[in-house]
Amino acid sequence: MxxxxxxxxxxxxxxxxxxxxxxxxxxxxxxxxxxxxxxxxxxxxxxxxxxxxxxxxxxxxxxxxxxxxxxxxxxxxxxxxxxxxxxxxxxxxxxxLSGDQEKEELIEFLKRNIDVFAWDACDAPGIDPSFICHHLNVNLSIIPKKQPPWRPSREHADVIREEVMKLKWAGAIKEVFYPEWLANTVVVKKKSGK
Structure with missing residues (x-):
């Protein structure tokens, strides 16, 4: 299968x-x-x-x-x-893909239709979040552990704030409060260097 x-x-x-x-x-x-x-x-x-x-x-x-x-x-x-x-x-x-020619045709097709791809949540406003949301497969009988909060560096805090604002603007996320559970934000550099 x-x-x-x-x-x-x-x-x-x-x-x-x-x-x-x-x-x-x-x-x-x-x-x-x-x-x-x-x-x-x-x-x-x-x-x-x-x-x-x-x-x-x-x-x-x-x-x-x-x-x-x-x-x-x-x-x-x-x-x-x-x-x-x-x-x-x-x-x-x-x-x-059966060969180099087919790969080249596919790459050309994707380049011609690049405008249909959403590279960021902001590129797709109005899309129902239930369609693009990831759901975690968690065991509800296990009590989550609250992590001690830590403060990110100023550089990371600016990046986090910018990314959160983009996602909120696109309607991909909303503010919720979890008094029993907290996970600290981890900033990972993208391949593009951002």
Whole structure:
């Protein structure tokens, strides 16, 4: 199954056994995964295997889990990025760029239509926030921990204030108060140097 929301490539027991892999073939991997039903799953390990799609062969890290699934594997973003592919889940298709000419045509198409892209929340005022909002998958039974507040440097405070004003102006965020929970703002420099 192709899941473009998955940050890992998962291998289930049927494929693991079908390939004749043994426990000693696995490298350690101790980071737990979240299953579709919200339970934590501790992987058996990780193995790097080549995957061939048409003329392209890429090596992908599979996280091996020992649990039932109707699928033999779930390939996610790492696999899609390695193959420079795009998944169309509605149509159950995966599109690959087949060569340099197709890549050049795609780049030219994107350049001709650059005006349709919103590079910042301010470029898309009036868009319903529920359409563009990210929601955290949190366990509501765990009490959040309030972090001790710290003051950012003057330079960071100016950048934070400017970014918050842009997002508020676009209607992407609104002011809310969480007396039980506070996370300090972390400023990260963009590739553009901003």
């Amino acid at each position: 192709v899941d473009d929301g998955s940050a890992v490539v998962v291998m289930y027991p049927d494929l693991y056994k079908g390939l004749g892999l043994k426990p000693e073939d696995l490298a350690p991997y101790s980071s737990p995964l979240m299953s579709f039903d919200g339970k934590l799953v501790v992987p058996n390990g990780m193995i790097r295997l080549p995957i061939q799609i048409g003329p392209e062969t890429v090596e992908v890290n599979f996280i091996v889990v020992d649990m039932y699934s109707p699928y033999i594997a779930i390939v996610g973003r790492p696999w899609l990025h390695a193959l420079e592919a795009v998944a169309f889940l509605l149509h159950q298709k995966v599109k690959f």
